[in-house]
Amino acid sequence: MQDPPLASPQTVPSYHYDYETMSSGSSEQCSDDEDADLLPVVNDGDAVDNEEIRNIVQDYCTRSVSSTDTMVANNDYAETCRTTEEWDKEVDIDADYDAVIVEDEFSIPNDLIEGMCFTRKTDLQFALQGWAIKNNVQYIVIASNRTKFTIVCAKHDCPVYHCLWRLHSAQSKRLGGVWKISSIKNQHRCVSPILDSGHRQCNSQFISFYILPTIRKQMDLKPREIIGRMESKLNIKVSYMKAWDARRKAIKVVFGSWEESYRTLNLFMDAVASVMPGTVYRIQSTQTNRFQRLFWAFGPSITGWKYCRPVLSLDGTFLLGKYRGTLLTAIGMDANNGLYPLAFAVVESECNESWIWFLRQVNELLPVVTNRPNLCIISDMHTGLVRGCREIFPNVAHRHCLRHLRENFKKAIRQMGIGDVDFFVSKNVRSRKYR
DSSP states (O other), X not given: OOOOOOOOTTTSOOOEEOHHHHTSOOOOOOOHHHHHHHSOOOOTTXXXXXXXXXXXXXXXXXXXXXXXXXXXXXXSOOOOOSSHHHHHHHOGGGOOOTTOOOOSSOOXXXXXXXXXXXXXXXXXXXXXXXXXXXXXXXXXXXXESSSEEEEEETTTTOSSSOOOOEEEEEEETTTTSEEEEEEEESOOOOOOSSOOTTOSSOOHHHHHHHSHHHHHHOTTOOHHHHHHHHHHHSOOXXXXXXXXXXXXXXXXXXXXOHHHHHHTHHHHHHHHHHHSTTOEEEEEEOTTSOEEEEEEEOHHHHHHHTTSEEEEEEEEEEOOSTTOOEEEEEEEEOTTSOEEEEXXXXXXXXSHHHHHHHHHHHHHHOHHHHTOTTOEEEEOOOHHHHHHHHHHOTTSXXXXXXXXXXXXXXXXXXXXXXXXXXXXXXHHHHHHHTO
């Protein structure tokens, strides 16, 4: 059914229709030939009053809905649908489209055709790389700049398998700056049924782009898993170092570079403090304005620690980032004997100076710890911790961690040349028991 001809904006007043009544039903439509006779054309120069326009609209709506008894036309705003959920329940026009599929991986085209468009040049390059890997062909780039990208078959100058395949793409200003495949000349004659493990286009940059959606959901994706994914999806084997480098590049895309993270550390901690009231932190830098140490404690953890047991366990672990370092922690214990993290610090290493600096920040920035009566600190008796507790917390009980005591004892026994430490310990215990 054809739409009614539009009247002049100067002669037709604006009307608002109640969508609830218009969606009540539909009747039989009239034919296209009848529309031309039933709906008169209103020209710009015709003087038509409001009554005639209302009759035209009512006559048109009569053929579109079952009845016009409950239909009201006025200039007043009437809110009929308050939320999208209510609209979906009342009218089925906003139902989900089943054909919309959100892919978890980078989509590789099955075929390359002339006129295919891509939003960015990077998308075009990765699509060409994926297509080449999928079809077991290789190409080389002969021209690449800001406006064009041209590739030819890698065996275009081979005397045995001379392949004249060529693809040219350029940035189209007429289409708003998208990249378009302009021409594809000839067909590949060098397709080999044998899979080449050292494919020219299967580099770490392509692998990082291919696994990027997976990295966003699974941050601990291992290089071995990347190797298995590439072999199962694209039937190609990649080395461990190439998979590791691809994972590094994908993580850089998600989180940014290490250097940028250190440069924006002040802004990040300010944002954390604004989101979590009561959060305290301190950053120490060198004279050349290079990062050295960071101490922080979240506000909710500080507030809740006063309801935990008066016990703090201090320990450190090494970091595996690009610039290494050590993470120092102060962990409490709640009423359910669960671990309660209180304070953290990133330092250069687990040395005497770093432990003393950490304990000084706990004493200055966390009054809830300084003023806690009957406090007990448990540690592995590191020389820096022993010295720091003696100087900064002289009235606090300092005890040795039983697990570290056991490990240090086993290490000392091994240095004595005794192999089976557990047998040696159990034998001495039994001998003392029966004396």
